[in-house]
Amino acid sequence: MKPITWKIIGIIILLFIIVFGYLFYTGSEDFETSNLRSKQINFNSQGDSVSGTLFIPEKGLDHHTSVALFVHGDGVQDRYSGGGYLPMIHHLVEQGIAVFSWDKKGVGNSKGNWLDQSIEDRAVEAVDAFKYLVSNEKANPQKIGYLGFSQGGWVIPKAATMQAPAFSIIIGGAVNWMDQGAFYTRKRLELEGKDPGQIEKIASEIRRSDEDMFITRNPEKIKATGMAADRFEFVVRNYKSDSRADILTMKGPLLAMWGENDLNLDANVNAHLYKKITNNRKDTHIIVYPNATHGLLKANHFNYQLSGQWPAWKNYLYVLMGRSAYVKCSLNAISTFINKAQE
Numbered sequence: 001m002k003p004i005t006w007k008i009i010g011i012i013i014l015l016f017i018i019v020f021g022y023l024f025y026t027g028s029e030d031f032e033t034s035n036l037r038s039k040q041i042n043f044n045s046q047g048d049s050v051s052g053t054l055f056i057p058e059k060g061l062d063h064h065t066s067v068a069l070f071v072h073g074d075g076v077q078d079r080y081s082g083g084g085y086l087p088m089i090h091h092l093v094e095q096g097i098a099v100f101s102w103d104k105k106g107v108g109n110s111k112g113n114w115l116d117q118s119i120e121d122r123a124v125e126a127v128d129a130f131k132y133l134v135s136n137e138k139a140n141p142q143k144i145g146y147l148g149f150s151q152g153g154w155v156i157p158k159a160a161t162m163q164a165p166a167f168s169i170i171i172g173g174a175v176n177w178m179d180q181g182a183f184y185t186r187k188r189l190e191l192e193g194k195d196p197g198q199i200e201k202i203a204s205e206i207r208r209s210d211e212d213m214f215i216t217r218n219p220e221k222i223k224a225t226g227m228a229a230d231r232f233e234f235v236v237r238n239y240k241s242d243s244r245a246d247i248l249t250m251k252g253p254l255l256a257m258w259g260e261n262d263l264n265l266d267a268n269v270n271a272h273l274y275k276k277i278t279n280n281r282k283d284t285h286i287i288v289y290p291n292a293t294h295g296l297l298k299a300n301h302f303n304y305q306l307s308g309q310w311p312a313w314k315n316y317l318y319v320l321m322g323r324s325a326y327v328k329c330s331l332n333a334i335s336t337f338i339n340k341a342q343e
Contacts, residue, residue: 030087030322033080037093041100043132045125048112052079052102052129054137057093063140066166066338068092069129070101071122071148071155073172078108081149084295084307087323088331095335098139100129115230118237119151123158130163142166145252145341147334148173149295150264153256154238157246164251167341169334171257172294174265175273177241182207183266188305191263214239244277253283255337259292259327261299285337292327301325 029035037056042049057065070085079101080086089099105112105125117125126146133139145167148156153173160168174180185206189199213221214236222232247254256274258267271288278284291299301317302325304310310318318325 028319028322030090031083031319033086036090039137041102041132041137042109043102043129043136045105045128046112046121048105049110050102050105050112050125050129051109052100054133055089055093055099055101057096057098059096061098061137061139063138063143065096065098065139065143066341067098067100067133067139067144068147068169068338069126069133069144070099071126071146071152071159072104073148073150073152076104076107076114078103082307087325088334091323091331092335092338095339097335097338100133102129113230115234117234119154119241120158122155123162126155126159127163130159130165145169145338147171147338150174154241154243154246157243157250160250160252160254161246167253167255167338168250169255169257169337171296172259172262172265172267173243173256173270175243175247175270175277177239178207178211180265181210181239184264184305187263191305210239244273247274247277248281253285253337253341254278254281255285255287255334257286257296257330257333258288259294259296259299260288260290261292261303262294263303263305264294287333289327289330292330296327296330297325298327 037058039054039056040051041054042051044050054061059065061067072081085101089101092099103110104114105117106114130141130144133144134141143166145165146152146156146159147169148171150172153170154177156168156170156173159165182203186199186203189202194202209221212218213225217236225232227235256271258265258271260267267288271286274286278286289296293299293303294305297303297318301321302310302314323331
């Protein structure tokens with residue numbers, strides 16, 4: 001090979017390294033916390049100390065600052081959701097919005113056990129966080145709202161009924177727990193390569209078995225699921241959750257968002273239910289994004305039922321992309337909705 005050819009190849013490789021390094025640096029900045037102004041906060045909820053972080057925009061926190069309280073989905077979740085929240089937090093803070101997110105009970109520095117909670121307990125916890133910010137951080141109660149994910153879709157309508165927020169944003173929320181579980185099971189079986197007949201048969205058997213198990217508490221059936229005792233009790237406590245009644249009574253503007261390619265719930269069915277329930281409700285916005293996942297990430301890159309299913313290289317890709325991993329316009333829709341609420 002001629003020397004000039006090697007030179008061209010070397011230049012191309014160098015340019016690739018420079019571009020990749022730049023993209024990785026700009027993306028990874030969305031996962032830094034050292035470049036965010038923040039304050040560590042502990043508040044009490046139902047006898048337990050709950051620990052979180054209040055992220056504060058550059059202009060500070062005053063009577064005019066909107067504050068988004070993050071309400072987690074299912075599972076073990078720290079205040080950053082393992083880092084997954086950070087690109088959204090960076091975006092919101094840059095738009096002048098403060099964010100308060102906390103470790104679930106029994107996670108990180110929070111006491112207690114989230115598996116001992118009902119959906120209503122989780123709503124009380126969100127309201128306790130709301131009241132703490134008003135009493136201790138001088139936040140304006142007319143500028144504080146809830147922003148929740150997945151299971152948070154059952155929590156927020158209850159919280160917004162107990163304590164009127166400036167706004168509520170629900171991302172990937174299902175109306176009915178059992179219907180969502182049935183969809184999840186069918187989709188999992190489909191991804192495993194089962195044919196439609198097998199899927200229907202297996203999914204129906206699982207649903208009947210689960211309903212019987214929740215009522216009879218058959219030890220053998222519980223053992224067969226592999227669920228720990230506290231996880232089983234959590235599911236029994238909450239599996240009848242249905243947000244219809246709470247959506248009707250919740251206060252304040254509502255933005256409900258789904259990704260059309262959601263593998264955890266039927267986005268279009270749940271969006272239709274929300275439209276039907278909120279038919280006579282003011283200040284309600286319902287959006288289904290094409291090519292988007294359960295968490296509004298770009299489906300062509302990040303569509304899995306669980307984040308734990310991501311191959312390692314997808315985690316690197318997420319860091320590389322940062323906030324650009326979200327489907328186009330979704331983050332702006334969230335920050336715009338918050339900033340326009342209570343104007």
